[in-house]
Amino acid sequence: MTPQELAEALAQILNDIIAAHGGDDARDIVATAQDTAVDRPKNREHGDWASNAAMKFAKRLGQKPRELAAEIADRAAAIEGVAKAEIAGPGFINITLDVASAGETARRVVEQGEQYGRSDTLAGQHINLEFVSANPTGPLHMGHTRWAALGDSTARVLRAAGAEVTSEYYINDAGAQMNKFGRSVLAAALGEEAPEDAYPGAYIGELGRQIREQIPNLPEIAAKNRDEALEQAQELGYQLQLAEIKDSLERFNVHFDVYFSERSLHAPGENGEPSPIAAAIDRLREQGHVFEDDDAIWVRTTDFGDDKDRVFTRGNGIFTYFAADAAYYLSKKDRGFGEKIYLLGQTTTATSVASRQSRGLLATTPRPIFPCSSASSSTSTVRSSRSVLATSSNSTTCLSGSAATRCGTGSRATRQTRHSRLTAKKCAAAQMTTRSSTCSTPTRAPARLTATPPPLASIARRLLPNCSHTHPRLNCSASCSSTPALSRARQNCVSRIASRASSKNSPPHTTVGTTTAE
Numbered sequence: 018m019t020p021q022e023l024a025e026a027l028a029q030i031l032n033d034i035i036a037a038h039g040g041d042d043a044r045d046i047v048a049t050a051q052d053t054a055v056d057r058p059k060n061r062e063h064g065d066w067a068s069n070a071a072m073k074f075a076k077r078l079g080q081k082p083r084e085l086a087a088e089i090a091d092r093a094a095a096i097e098g099v100a101k102a103e104i105a106g107p108g109f110i111n112i113t114l115d116v117a118s119a120g121e122t123a124r125r126v127v128e129q130g131e132q133y134g135r136s137d138t139l140a141g142q143h144i145n146l147e148f149v150s151a152n153p154t155g156p157l158h159m160g161h162t163r164w165a166a167l168g169d170s171t172a173r174v175l176r177a178a179g180a181e182v183t184s185e186y187y188i189n190d191a192g193a194q195m196n197k198f199g200r201s202v203l204a205a206a207l208g209e210e211a212p213e214d215a216y217p218g219a220y221i222g223e224l225g226r227q228i229r230e231q232i233p234n235l236p237e238i239a240a241k242n243r244d245e246a247l248e249q250a251q252e253l254g255y256q257l258q259l260a261e262i263k264d265s266l267e268r269f270n271v272h273f274d275v276y277f278s279e280r281s282l283h284a285p286g287e288n289g290e291p292s293p294i295a296a297a298i299d300r301l302r303e304q305g306h307v308f309e310d311d312d313a314i315w316v317r318t319t320d321f322g323d324d325k326d327r328v329f330t331r332g333n334g335i336f337t338y339f340a341a342d343a344a345y346y347l348s349k350k351d352r353g354f355g356e357k358i359y360l361l362g363q364t365t366t367a368t369s370v371a372s373r374q375s376r377g378l379l380a381t382t383p384r385p386i387f388p389c390s391s392a393s394s395s396t397s398t399v400r401s402s403r404s405v406l407a408t409s410s411n412s413t414t415c416l417s418g419s420a421a422t423r424c425g426t427g428s429r430a431t432r433q434t435r436h437s438r439l440t441a442k443k444c445a446a447a448q449m450t451t452r453s454s455t456c457s458t459p460t461r462a463p464a465r466l467t468a469t470p471p472p473l474a475s476i477a478r479r480l481l482p483n484c485s486h487t488h489p490r491l492n493c494s495a496s497c498s499s500t501p502a503l504s505r506a507r508q509n510c511v512s513r514i515a516s517r518a519s520s521k522n523s524p525p526h527t528t529v530g531t532t533t534a535e
Contacts, residue, residue, distance in 0.1 A: 018121065020054070023066060024051075024055055028052065028053045028070075031089060032048050033092075046074070053068055055112070063103075064113040065113055067111050075108065083104060086110050089110055090103060098121065099112055099118070100113045100114060135177045139179045140180070141179075142181065143181050144175055144354065145354035146182055146183070146185065147187055148168025148184070149168060153188055153259045154195065155216060168360050171360075180356075184275070190278055191283055192338070202224045205224065205225025205226075206225040207229075227257055232250070277345070282345060293344040293348060298314060307329070312332035316339070
């Protein structure tokens, strides 16, 4: 007997009890398998499965939990495959299966093989799952293995539920970090002293050795044209490092369907079409979300709850990471993915999160993909300090690490105004790390308490009204809302933070259950 079958049997029993004793007031009460879902008891001596269904429905039926549990247990004991059903505590029901039932499960597993546990629940859904996405400027480390294992497991669960899943690795192969990487490997290849800002690690020396082997005339090239030598060394070092990353993932038994290069977002089309980033600007401009100021192109993200508008293109014409993220999102949307899931590491900055928030600019009214109140979907295995954001027709899920947002100051024009609001918002900005459920919103501020509160909490609260934002140690509200109703909670929270900060033995901030993953 599977847990689902047992839950369905308990739901039928409970509905029979409701029909027999509920009366007119209970006509609209219907128990589902989700209501009667069973869990493993903490002590296996208490049985194979436990249910708290009686405690959920007792008050609504006007009965005491233990009395309702006793009636459910009496009927549950008659279910085929159940050896006994007992009451525990205030109204828990502990169920023990007979040996034949366990044998039947084993028989099914053997007979069905790889098809065991599969369903068509998510049939017809096209899901893009992005994870790991470490910079190609160094080897993978232990932190990356966490996201590799979690992401690959999530993909397998979704596929087993019938979804078409594309696992995708976003290669950050454009920008300042690549230039820094190029200078590092070129110096190593030429036997020069490493630049002051060079990447550390023995792997840089090894890459330099391989580059020198494959480009033996690199010193002559550098003597004539340093820029050309840098370009060749950077490109070869990038390809060597990316190949090592792919090999590490394959040996870890994690396979990606797509390796998406950030450089492709900056490249114009074959027939002279604008680059994907330029096209993203045009799409946002058509919707009225773009303006120009100080020779830069901005996106008006404050219209969607962000704490400041975001720069899309700097005055020197260089695109920001925000621009690349927006274009990347549109690429996924244009490729036909209805659901887009992101596993974001601890180093995600406020700009990255704002990029994900900006997807509201490019889609429809946001909604949560999975309900906050229960873990009914097959993807409920993804649990951590995470935020779940989505859109109704093209859904987006951001699964972000505990440092998913980093506080920062806004534009020069609004900085002074924001400073006047800091006292009321310190609760959200100061030392906040939350941990509750898949739908919780994590925030974490720098050590200084003068930073602007991150906008994600208020946005997620609007999208997910049923979610709570509670500090696990301080037991206080972490909401960034400015509504008067929460003023007392905020001030109480600030007092608790100050009290914690004054204690040497109990620091005010502890990051719980996080692993650094770029």
